Structures are given as structure tokens and as C-alpha cells.
Amino acid sequence: MxxxxxxxxxxxxxxxxxxxxxxxxxxxxxxxxxxxxxxxxxxxxxxxxxxxxxxxxxxxxxxxxxxxxxxxxxxxxxxxxxxxxxxxxxxxxxxxxxIATVYQDLALCNNLDAVQNLFLGRELTGPGIFGHRVRRAECEVRAREVMTRMRLGNLSLTRPVGAMSGGQRQNIAIARSILWKxxxxxxxxxxxxxxxxxxxxxxxxxxxxxxxxxxxxxxxxxxxxxxxxxxxxxxxxxxxxxxxxxxxxxxxxxxxxxxxxxxxxxxxxxx
Ligand SMILES: Nc1ncnc2c1ncn2[C@@H]1O[C@H](COP(=O)(O)OP(=O)(O)OP(=O)(O)O)[C@@H](O)[C@H]1O
Ligand SMILES: [Mg+2]
Structure with missing residues (x-):
């Protein structure tokens, strides 16, 4: 066009x-x-x-x-x-x-890991014994896909993001922004x-x-x-x-x- x-x-x-x-x-x-x-x-x-x-x-x-x-x-x-x-x-x-936005404060939860932060508020949920629960395994697979696409495959998905460097936290915030394409x-x-x-x-x-x-x-x-x-x-x-x-x-x-x-x-x- x-x-x-x-x-x-x-x-x-x-x-x-x-x-x-x-x-x-x-x-x-x-x-x-x-x-x-x-x-x-x-x-x-x-x-x-x-x-x-x-x-x-x-x-x-x-x-x-x-x-x-x-x-x-x-x-x-x-x-x-x-x-x-x-x-x-x-x-x-x-x-x-x-349109996705990465704000300056990154809006990450320091006590949560990368997977939890990526899906914060939009967790993939499914039926469980106590009603709906987060389908952690699926979230992890999806998170790993996005991180690999961003060539961040070696970033820990299970460490609290509060323990990560500023650059790593920035990368996770960017990964979260592109998760929903x-x-x-x-x-x-x-x-x-x-x-x-x-x-x-x-x-x-x-x-x-x-x-x-x-x-x-x-x-x-x-x-x-x-x-x-x-x-x-x-x-x-x-x-x-x-x-x-x-x-x-x-x-x-x-x-x-x-x-x-x-x-x-x-x-x-x-x-
Ligand atoms: N929510 C708000 N209420 C009142 N005034 C505001 C608000 N947001 C921005 N302003 C005013 O609007 C003008 C533009 O602010 P803005 O934050 O867009 O600037 P900026 O270019 O992002 O500056 P900086 O580089 O300092 O971040 C400023 O005079 C600011 O004080
Ligand atoms: Mg500004």
C-alpha cells in the first residue's frame, strides 16, 4: 500500500x-x-x-x-x-x-519470578480442584518461547525478578509487552x-x-x-x-x- x-x-x-x-x-x-x-x-x-x-x-x-x-x-x-x-x-x-507499553518503572513485582511477571493479571487459567488455577506449566512453555525468540533463553524463569539486574528486569518487562503479539x-x-x-x-x-x-x-x-x-x-x-x-x-x-x-x-x- x-x-x-x-x-x-x-x-x-x-x-x-x-x-x-x-x-x-x-x-x-x-x-x-x-x-x-x-x-x-x-x-x-x-x-x-x-x-x-x-x-x-x-x-x-x-x-x-x-x-x-x-x-x-x-x-x-x-x-x-x-x-x-x-x-x-x-x-x-x-x-x-x-499497542503495548513498557513504563519507566517497569511495573514488575519483585517477589515474583519471570513467568509470574509475564502473565501477571492475565494468567492462563483452567479448572482445578479448588476452582480455576493458574496453568503454570503452560505459562512456562509460553514464557520460554518468548524468551527464546528474544534470545534471552538463558534468563532464569524461576528467580524472583527483584534479584535480577536492571538490564535483565528491563528485558523481562519487554518480554511481557510482546507476549500478546x-x-x-x-x-x-x-x-x-x-x-x-x-x-x-x-x-x-x-x-x-x-x-x-x-x-x-x-x-x-x-x-x-x-x-x-x-x-x-x-x-x-x-x-x-x-x-x-x-x-x-x-x-x-x-x-x-x-x-x-x-x-x-x-x-x-x-x-
Ligand atoms: N497528570 C498531569 N497533570 C498536570 N500536569 C501534567 C500532567 N502530566 C504532565 N503534565 C505537565 O505537562 C507538561 C508535559 O509533561 P510531560 O510529562 O509530557 O513531559 P516530558 O517531555 O515527558 O518531560 P520529562 O523529560 O521530564 O519526562 C509539563 O508541564 C507537565 O508538568
Ligand atoms: Mg516524561
């Missing part, structure tokens, strides 16, 4: 992709009382693409991904999934549309507080998910390493709107930071 975002040439230029985006958000507005957090923000996410959302504190990145994930309802603007207008008002709406995964600061090598592992994992055809949206402050080296496209937000767009391979961290602080107005080097 060819690009269908007619009347929006600036964003066709941004992605330079021929497919209909998995997600297309246009002119999103969101206020919290008197705080105008989003002032016409837009973003596209294509299958197989890693999009970084960057910007200074308070630029509106988290608010935009929360609108995408149904945590906040937009006040106005257009939200399309695979070319069709959608009305996403709750996290359940977003999940039903194939989403189309898009949103990650808020996936490499914050990780060592260089753990961050690289997470970056490799995210790339392999994109190679499998998922669209990935990442909020990150790690401009000089993760963002410029491990993403495909960079959307710079400032004061609730888009300030610049870059193709990651064409920019330096310094250029991105300049755009974040207002050094080069309205830059579009994304192609």
Missing part, C-alpha cells in the same frame, strides 16, 4: 516510507487544567521502525505516549491506526488495538540507569523486535548513545509540539540537542 497521509506532506517527507503507518497521530492537543502539555503534536510509527521521542523536561513526550497508550484521552487531534481513525480513551482500547511497543526510558553494555543489549533486543515487523516508540534522554546509534528516526519535541525531525543516521547528538533547546528552528532532515 502507498502512503495515504494526503494533505500532510511534511510528515510524508519525514518518514519517506511507502507503507501506511501503523500509528499516525496529528495535531494532538492536551491540557491539564491551565497547563497546555501538547500543542499540536504529531508522530508516525511504521512497521519495522524505531522512532525516538526526545525533548527537554516538560516537552510533552510522556503525555504524547500516554495519549498513544490510552492513559490520557486527547482533547483534540487525529489518531489513526493502519490508516483508520480510532477513538482510544483507555489503556484497554490501546491494548485491543495492539502487539503491533507497536512504546518504551519510556528503556536504557535509563543501565550500564553501557546492558543498554546495548536492550538496544539489540529492540532492534530485533523491529526486524520482526513491530513499530517501536522510545522516549529517551540518552541522545548521544542510544538515540543516535540505535533508532531510525528522531522526533524532537519542544513546548508540546514538534520542533524537528531527523533520520538518526544523518545526525550527531549535538544537532539533536540543539534542536531540543531551540538552536535550529523547524529542521527536517528526515528525508
Amino acid at each position: 502507498t502512503a495515504t497521509v494526503s494533505g500532510r506532506p511534511e510528515h510524508e517527507a519525514l518518514s519517506n516510507k511507502k507503507s501506511t503507518p501503523l500509528i499516525s497521530m496529528r495535531n494532538i492537543q492536551k491540557s491539564f487544567g491551565s497547563v497546555h502539555a501538547l500543542r499540536g503534536a504529531s508522530v508516525d510509527v511504521h512497521a519495522g521502525e524505531i522512532v525516538a521521542l526526545v525533548g527537554d523536561n516538560g516537552a510533552g513526550k510522556s503525555t504524547l505516549v500516554k495519549v498513544m497508550a490510552g492513559v490520557h484521552a486527547a482533547d483534540s487531534g487525529d489518531y489513526e491506526i493502519e490508516g483508520k481513525p480510532v477513538n482510544i480513551r483507555t489503556p484497554a482500547d490501546a491494548t485491543a488495538q495492539g 502487539p503491533k507497536v511497543v512504546i518504551l519510556d526510558e528503556p536504557t535509563a540507569a543501565l550500564s553501557h553494555s546492558a543498554a546495548q543489549q536492550v538496544a539489540d533486543l529492540i532492534r530485533s523486535l523491529a526486524d520482526d515487523g513491530l513499530g517501536i516508540v522510545i522516549v529517551s534522554h540518552d541522545i548521544h548513545h542510544f538515540v543516535v546509534n540505535s533508532t531510525d528516526r528522531i522526533e524532537v519535541m519542544r513546548l508540546g509540539a514538534n520542533a524537528a525531525s531527523f533520520r538518526s543516521r544523518d545526525v550527531t547528538g549535538e544537532m539533536v540537542v540543539n534542536a531540543m533547546v531551540g538552536g535550529n528552528e523547524g529542521v527536517n532532515l528526515a528525508g
Whole structure:
């Protein structure tokens, strides 16, 4: 299918992709009382693409991904999934549309093991002596499949995740997000507080998910390493709107930071 975002040439230029985006958000507005957090923000996410959302504190990145994930309802603007207008008002709406989110705090239960965390709240259950009980063996098989697909086959499924490293916990949170086969995964600061090598592992994992055809949206402050080296496209937000767009391979961290602080107005080097 060819690009269908007619009347929006600036964003066709941004992605330079021929497919209909998995997600297309246009002119999103969101206020919290008197705080105008989003002032016409837009973003596209294509299958197989890693999009970084960057910007200074308070630029509106988290608010935009929360609108995408149904945590906040937009006040106005257009939200399309695979070319069709959608009305996403709750996290359940977003999940039903194939959008998964890995929040910054990971929302893992430290006293539970990887299998329990993967299936938290959505356990495979079946009839047992005391009514429905979790079908642990089946959950374990499913968990092992996902972990193997993510090349994390050697991660313990039975150790409490509280005893694991930050990188391992991040990987388990990502595994949980893809368990139900989403189309898009949103990650808020996936490499914050990780060592260089753990961050690289997470970056490799995210790339392999994109190679499998998922669209990935990442909020990150790690401009000089993760963002410029491990993403495909960079959307710079400032004061609730888009300030610049870059193709990651064409920019330096310094250029991105300049755009974040207002050094080069309205830059579009994304192609
Ligand atoms: N639930 C809320 N209630 C009131 N104001 C909010 C709420 N969430 C965000 N804001 C405000 O909206 C603006 C954008 O915040 P947002 O969290 O989206 O920024 P951000 O780009 O994610 O920043 P950071 O890099 O610090 O995480 C800020 O002024 C913030 O104070
Ligand atoms: Mg934020």
C-alpha cells in the first residue's frame, strides 16, 4: 500500500516510507487544567521502525505516549491506526488495538519470578480442584518461547525478578509487552540507569523486535548513545509540539540537542 497521509506532506517527507503507518497521530492537543502539555503534536510509527521521542523536561513526550497508550484521552487531534481513525480513551482500547507499553518503572513485582511477571493479571487459567488455577506449566512453555525468540533463553524463569539486574528486569518487562503479539511497543526510558553494555543489549533486543515487523516508540534522554546509534528516526519535541525531525543516521547528538533547546528552528532532515 502507498502512503495515504494526503494533505500532510511534511510528515510524508519525514518518514519517506511507502507503507501506511501503523500509528499516525496529528495535531494532538492536551491540557491539564491551565497547563497546555501538547500543542499540536504529531508522530508516525511504521512497521519495522524505531522512532525516538526526545525533548527537554516538560516537552510533552510522556503525555504524547500516554495519549498513544490510552492513559490520557486527547482533547483534540487525529489518531489513526493502519490508516483508520480510532477513538482510544483507555489503556484497554490501546491494548485491543495492539499497542503495548513498557513504563519507566517497569511495573514488575519483585517477589515474583519471570513467568509470574509475564502473565501477571492475565494468567492462563483452567479448572482445578479448588476452582480455576493458574496453568503454570503452560505459562512456562509460553514464557520460554518468548524468551527464546528474544534470545534471552538463558534468563532464569524461576528467580524472583527483584534479584535480577536492571538490564535483565528491563528485558523481562519487554518480554511481557510482546507476549500478546502487539503491533507497536512504546518504551519510556528503556536504557535509563543501565550500564553501557546492558543498554546495548536492550538496544539489540529492540532492534530485533523491529526486524520482526513491530513499530517501536522510545522516549529517551540518552541522545548521544542510544538515540543516535540505535533508532531510525528522531522526533524532537519542544513546548508540546514538534520542533524537528531527523533520520538518526544523518545526525550527531549535538544537532539533536540543539534542536531540543531551540538552536535550529523547524529542521527536517528526515528525508
Ligand atoms: N497528570 C498531569 N497533570 C498536570 N500536569 C501534567 C500532567 N502530566 C504532565 N503534565 C505537565 O505537562 C507538561 C508535559 O509533561 P510531560 O510529562 O509530557 O513531559 P516530558 O517531555 O515527558 O518531560 P520529562 O523529560 O521530564 O519526562 C509539563 O508541564 C507537565 O508538568
Ligand atoms: Mg516524561
